[in-house]
Amino acid sequence: EVQLAESGGGLVQPGGSQRLSCAASGFTFSSYVMSWVRQAPGKGLEWVSHINYDGGRTFYADSVKGRFSISRDNAKNTLALQMNSLKPEDTAVYYCHADVGLVATIPYWGQGTQVTVSS
Numbered sequence: 492e493v494q495l496a497e498s499g500g501g502l503v504q505p506g507g508s509q510r511l512s513c514a515a516s517g518f519t520f521s522s523y524v525m526s527w528v529r530q531a532p533g534k535g536l537e538w539v540s541h542i543n544y545d546g547g548r549t550f551y552a553d554s555v556k557g558r559f560s561i562s563r564d565n566a567k568n569t570l571a572l573q574m575n576s577l578k579p580e581d582t583a584v585y586y587c588h589a590d591v592g593l594v595a596t597i598p599y600w601g602q603g604t605q606v607t608v609s610s
Contacts, residue, residue, distance in 0.1 A: 493517040493599045495587045500604030507577050509606055513570040513587030521545070521565035523591060527572045529583035530603075539585070540572065555581075577608045 499511040511527070526541035540551045540561040549561050560573040570587055584603040590596035 493589075493591055493597075495589065495599055495601035497585060497587050497601040497604040500585065500606045502607045502609065503577055504610050505577060505579060505608055507608070508573070508575045509577060511572040511574070511585055511604060511606070513601060515568045515570065515587070515589070518589070518591045520563075520568040523589050525561075525563060525570045526588040527561060527570075527585060528588050528600075529581075529585045529606075531580070531583040536586075537583070542570070574606070577606075579608045582606060582608050 494516045496514045497511060499509065501509065503509045522544060524541055524543055527539040528536050529539050530536050538552055539555055540549065540559060542549050542561045542563055546563045551559060558574065558576045562571045574581065584605050586603045587601040588598065590598050
C-alpha cells in the first residue's frame with residue numbers, strides 16, 4: 492500500500508524558515524518523480540516544486556523560486572522541502588504527491604501538514 496506522510500508544519504513568523512518532510516512507503520521511491528503541492532485557505536491546489544528520480548533536477552513555482560529548496564534521500568525514502576524567507580502568502584496545507592504506477596499511474600497524496608506564517 493502506497494503511503495505518504497508529511498511532517499514538520501507549524502506556526503512560523505514572516506521571514507522565518509521551516510522544513511517539511513515526507514516519509515514514503517509501499518512503492519519504489521527512487522523510481523518516481525516527487526512533488527510538493529499546497530492549498531491555501533479558500534483556494535485551489537497550487538504546485539510548489541518537484542524533483543526527478545535521483546534528485547539531479549528540481550523545479551519550482553515562480554512564487555517560491557529562490558526561497559524554497561526540494562530534496563530527496565532515496566536511501567531513506569524521504570522527501571524534504573526547506574522553506575526560507577517565508578511570507579504570509581505561503582500559509583497553506585502542504586501535501587507530498589507522487590503519481591505511482593507502471594502502465595497507468597495513480598496519484599497519491601499524504602494527509603498534508605499545515606504551515607501558518609504569521610506574526
